[in-house]
Amino acid sequence: MHRDVTEMNRNKNVEDFQMRDELISTLKNRFTTYGYKQVRTSTFEHYDMYSNIIGTVNKDDMIKVIDTTGKVLVLRPDVTIPITRITAANHNSNPFNQRLFYVLDVFRQSVELPNQKESTQAGVEFFGENTPEVDSEVIMLAIHTLEDMGFENFKIEIGHAGFFKELIQQAALSKQELELLQTLIQSKNLAEIELLLENMPIENDLKMAIQSIPMLYGEPASVIQQAEKIVRSDKMQRILHNLIDVYEVLKDYGADDYVVFNLGLINNMNYYTGVIFQGFVDRFGQPVLMGGRYDNLGEQFEAEMPAIGFAFEVDYLLQAIQQQGLAEPDSQTVDIIIYYMKEKQKEALTTAYELRRQNYQVLTFSKESSSMKPLPSRTIVNYDEEQNVLINKDGKHNFSDTKDILSLLKDTKGDL
Structure with missing residues (x-):
C-alpha cells in the first residue's frame, strides 16, 4: 500500500x-x-x-x-x-x-x-x-x-x-x-x-x-x-x-x-x-x-x-x-477573461493589469489570435470595435473604462 x-x-x-x-x-x-x-x-x-x-x-x-x-x-x-x-x-x-x-x-x-x-x-x-x-x-x-x-x-x-x-x-x-x-x-x-x-x-x-x-x-x-x-x-x-x-x-x-x-x-x-x-x-x-x-x-x-x-x-x-471524496473538484473556471480587438489592446491590457492588482485571476486573448478558445469564466469582458461589454451571471453591461468594470463587479455582486 x-x-x-x-x-x-x-x-x-x-x-x-x-x-x-x-x-x-x-x-x-x-x-x-x-x-x-x-x-x-x-x-x-x-x-x-x-x-x-x-x-x-x-x-x-x-x-x-x-x-x-x-x-x-x-x-x-x-x-x-x-x-x-x-x-x-x-x-x-x-x-x-x-x-x-x-x-x-x-x-x-x-x-x-x-x-x-x-x-x-x-x-x-x-x-x-x-x-x-x-x-x-x-x-x-x-x-x-x-x-x-x-x-x-x-x-x-x-x-x-x-x-x-x-x-x-x-x-x-x-x-x-x-x-x-x-x-x-x-x-x-x-x-x-x-x-x-x-x-x-x-x-x-x-x-x-x-x-x-x-x-x-x-x-x-x-x-x-x-x-x-x-x-x-x-x-x-x-x-x-x-x-x-x-x-x-x-x-x-x-x-x-x-x-x-x-x-x-x-x-x-x-x-x-x-x-x-x-x-x-x-x-x-x-x-x-x-x-x-x-x-x-x-x-x-x-x-x-x-x-x-x-x-x-x-x-x-x-x-x-x-x-473519502473530501477533495473539492478542482475548478477550471477563471475569474475574468478579457477578449479584445487589436485596436483596443492598450485599454484591455491596462484593465487586465489593474484587475490583477485587485487580486482577480485574469486571462487575456486577442480576438485575432488563432490560440483563442472558449474557456469557462465567471466574468467575460469584451473590447469590441463598437462597444465594450461585460457579461456575468447577472447579464450584459456596457462599460467605458476600468473604473466602470470594478463598479459593475461590485454592484452586480460579481466580485470573487
Whole structure:
C-alpha cells in the first residue's frame, strides 16, 4: 500500500499539485494558530550526525552521497534530529519554550520498497517542557488538523514508549529476540508471541504480561484497568498515571471521542521516551501521522531539552482525502477573461493589469489570435470595435473604462 500511495500522489498533473498545495496550506495555517513558526533544515546532512545518534533511522535505509572533499553526506532521512540539533545549539541564548513546524521531504530506501525513496512530511516540534498539558496540546493540534481536512471518523492511538521498554527489560532478551517480538506485537500475532516466549527462561507471570501487551488496546479507562494487572514496578505505575493525566486534559478539550489507548504501540524510532501516538482515518490502513515525546534526544547534542512532536505523511493524507471524496473538484473556471480587438489592446491590457492588482485571476486573448478558445469564466469582458461589454451571471453591461468594470463587479455582486 505504501508504494501505491506515493506513486499515486507524486503530482502527476497540475490538479494533483494544486490539491497538494491546498493541503499544505491547511496544515501550515493550523500549525500557526497554535503558535508554531516554520523552519527548514538542509537537504544534505553529514552522515556522522545520524550514525552517532542512538535510536535513529536504520543506517542501511539512508541515501548516501560523497561530496568533492570526500565527506559522506546523506539526503535528509529524518527531520526531528536536525531540528533538535539546531535548537540545542541555540538553547543557551533562547532557553524558552520553542514551537517549530516544517514541511520537508525526507529520503529513505529499503529492500521492501525499492521505488519509494522520497516522501513529504509536515510536522511540529515543541521544545522546553514535559507536562501532561503540553503532551495533550500537541495531540490536540493533530486532532484539530484532521478535523480541518474534513475527516469525521478518525482515531488517535496513544501509548507510551516506556511501558513496553520497562516490561521487556525484565525479560533480558537478545537484540534479535527483541526485534522479532516487537514485530509480532505490532502485528498482534498472539499465537507466534506465545510460541516465541514458550521456551524462554522467563517466569510465567512475566510471559503472561508480555503476551497481554497487544490486547491493551481500546477505550482508555478499560485499557488502564487491564494494564494495572501487569504493572511490575513503580516506574510502570508512574507511566500509567502519566497517560491518565494526558487523557484527562484531552477530555477537557472535548477530544476524548477521538482517543484510544494502545500500549502495544511501538515506534521504529527508538529515541522516543514518553507518550507516543499515531493517527488513523477511516478506511485507510496506514497511519497518517506519528509522533511522541523524546526528552533525551537533546542530551546527545549536549543540551537538556524535553521535547515532543509529530509528523503527518502528506502523501497518505492526500490519498485518504481522495479516497473519502473530501477533495473539492478542482475548478477550471477563471475569474475574468478579457477578449479584445487589436485596436483596443492598450485599454484591455491596462484593465487586465489593474484587475490583477485587485487580486482577480485574469486571462487575456486577442480576438485575432488563432490560440483563442472558449474557456469557462465567471466574468467575460469584451473590447469590441463598437462597444465594450461585460457579461456575468447577472447579464450584459456596457462599460467605458476600468473604473466602470470594478463598479459593475461590485454592484452586480460579481466580485470573487
